[in-house]
Amino acid sequence: MAIFLQNLVNSLQWGSFYALIALGYSMVYSILMLFNFAHGDIFMVGAYIGVGVSFGLLALTSSGILAIPNWLILVMTILISMFLTSFVGMIVERVGYRPLRNAPRASAAITGLMIGIILETGNLILLGARRISFPSLIETATYDIGGVFLTNKKIMIVAVSLLLTLALHQFIRRTKWGMAMRAMSFDFVAVPLMGVPVNKVIALTFGIGSALAAAAGILFGIAYPVLDPYMGVLFGWKAFVAAILGGRGSILGATLAGFLLGFTEIFVAMIFPSTLRDLIAYSIILLILTFRPHGFFGEPYSAQLRL
C-alpha cells in the first residue's frame, strides 16, 4: 500500500509538468489549428530564464539592496520568469507563425520545429554545453507519513500547477479576452468581422501558453536541478501526446491527460521491468486513442473546437 501511495505521489509530481506544458499546446491548437512544436523548447527557455532571474535576485539580496527571504525570491522568480517568457512566446508567434498564418499547415508546423532548433542551439552557443544546476532556493524538507515520503517541493509543485490551471480556466471562462479566445476557436473567419483584435488575441494565447511553460520549467528546475539545452525536446513530445489525448483545445482534458501520462509512466515502471516503461506506457496511450480518437474531451466529427 505504501508503495502504491508513494508512486501516486511520484506520478502527481511528474504529471504536473506534462499538464502545464500540454495546456500551451492545446490553447494554440484550438485557436490556430496549429501545433506549436517549439513549445517544448519554450519550456526550456523558461527554465533558463528562471535560473537567470533567481541568480539576479539572489545577488541583489546578498548585496543588501533587497531584503527578502528565499521563499519570496522563489515566488518572484516564478512570476518574473513567467512574464519574461510570455514575451519569448509572443516573439516566436510574431516572427515565426504570423507571416505563415495563411500558408499550408505543414509549413507552419515545420516552422515550429525550426524555431525549436534555433532556441536549443542558440542556448548552446550562449551558455555553452555544460549542465546548469538550478539554485536551491528552499531547503528540501522530507516528511515521512507512514512510509510514504513527501517533500515540501513535491507538494509545492503539484499545488502551483493545479492553481495555475484553475486560474487559466477562470480566465478563459470569465474575462472578455477569454471570451474572445473561445469565440476564435469556434470560428476563425467570422470573429475578426465582429471587431475582435485577432492578432492581439493570438499573441496573448502564445503569451499565456509560454508563461505556463515557464512555470513548468522552474518547477522542473526545482525538482530536477540539472538543466541542459535539450531538456525540452522529449518533454515537448510527451506533452504533445497529452494535449492530443485530452481532446484538442480542452483545458480540463489537457490537464487530466497530463496527469494520466504521469501515472501511466510511473505505474508501468512499478509493475513491469522499468526497461519497458515507455514502450508499455505509450502502447496504452495508443490503445486509448484507438477507442477515443478525439481524446477525452474532443468533439467527434466536428471542425468546431471548444476551449
Added chain:
Amino acid sequence: MRRGLTLCVCVLAVAMLLSTGWAKEPTIRIGINAPLTGDIPKVGEGTKFAAQLWLEDIKAAGGITVGKKKHPVELIIEDNESKAESAVKVTTKMITEDDILIMVGPQASKQAVPAAGIANNYKTPMITPWSTNPDSTKDKPYVFRACFLDPFQGPVVANFISKEFKFKKAAVLYDVASDYPKGLAEFFRKAWEDINGKGSVVAYESFTTKDTDFSSQLTKIINSGAQVLFTPQYYNEVALIVQQAHQLGWKKPIVGSDSWGSAETIKLCGKDCYGQFFSTHYAAAGATGETKKFIDRYKAKYGYVPDDVAALTWDAMLLAQQAIQSTGALSGDLKKDRDNVRNALSQVKKFQGITGEMTFAGKNDPSKCAVIVKISDAGEFTYYKSVCP
C-alpha cells in the same frame, strides 16, 4: 604574355626548390577526438586541456625526437558532439584528410566503440583514454586503451562492497540505452551473484538516456530490501538519482563507477553525494610524485583540479609519444609509420603513468589497478583504497 608565363613558372619552381630544401622534418599530427559539446562537455574540456598541456611540453622541447630527428607536433582537436555518428565522421576525417599518425580519444564508450572500428579499418593506431567497454579494443589490433575494463570494475566494486560493508543484497539502477552503464551493470550483477549467491541483486532497474525522473524505479529499489545501490551513471544523472533517492527516504550507501569522477558531479549533486563511494582510475586528493605535479600544473593553468579523464588523456598522450619514439625513425610513409607505432604500443611494458603503471605486453588493454574513492564531507574525491586485479 608568353614570357610572363615562363617567368611565373620559373619563380614557382625556385620557390618549390627552396621550400623543400628548407623544410624541417615532417610534422607529426595527432588527432584528438573529444566530446567538446553534447552530453558530457566537461569530459571534452578535460581532454582538450590535458592534450594542450602535453603539447606545451613538446613545444618547449622543440618537438618529439624520433631516432636522431626532431619532429614538430600538431594536434588536430575535433568535436564529436558526444554522438556515435559524429565520432565516426570525425575519425574518418582526421585519418583520411588530416593525415594523423595516431588518434587519442574518443572518451565515452558510446563514441569509442564505433570510432575504434573505423580506426582499425584504416589501420590507424588509436588510444582511448577513458572507454572501459571491452568492445572498444576487442578484435581491433590497432586500438588501445589507457584505462581498465568494465569487466574489471564490476568485480572490483562488488568485492569492495561485500568486504567493506558485509552487505548481502544490492540494487542496480542504470541507463539501458548507453553502452557503458549497461555493460558495467551486467558485470556488477554477475560478480555480485558469484559472491553472494543467486538472487542477491534484489532490484535491477533501468531507465533511458535523458530521463530525469527515477522516482518509480527508486521506490521499487527502496522497497526491495537492498542494502546498497550501485549506479554506474554519468555525473548529470548521478546528481538526480542521489537526490531523488534521499528524497524518497533512502539512507544507505550509493556506490558508483569511474563515470562519477567528474568535477561537475559535486557541483550538480551537492551535499547529497557526500559520503558516497565510487571506483575510478586515480584520486586527486592525496596524490604524490608525477601525479601531483600534473595536478598542480593543470590547476594553476585552468583553475580547477583535473578529473580522471584529464589524467588518463595525459597518460594516453605520453603513451603515444613513447610509442612514436620507440619506432626508431619515421619513414614519412604514413601507412608504414602507423603500423610501426601500433607495434611499438603493443610492446609497452611498465609505463609509469600518472594513473598507475601500465603494461600491454602484446595485448590492447593494459593491466593496472583501480582506486576506490570516497567523497568527503567537503565534497572532495579522497583516496580510500586501491584494488588490483
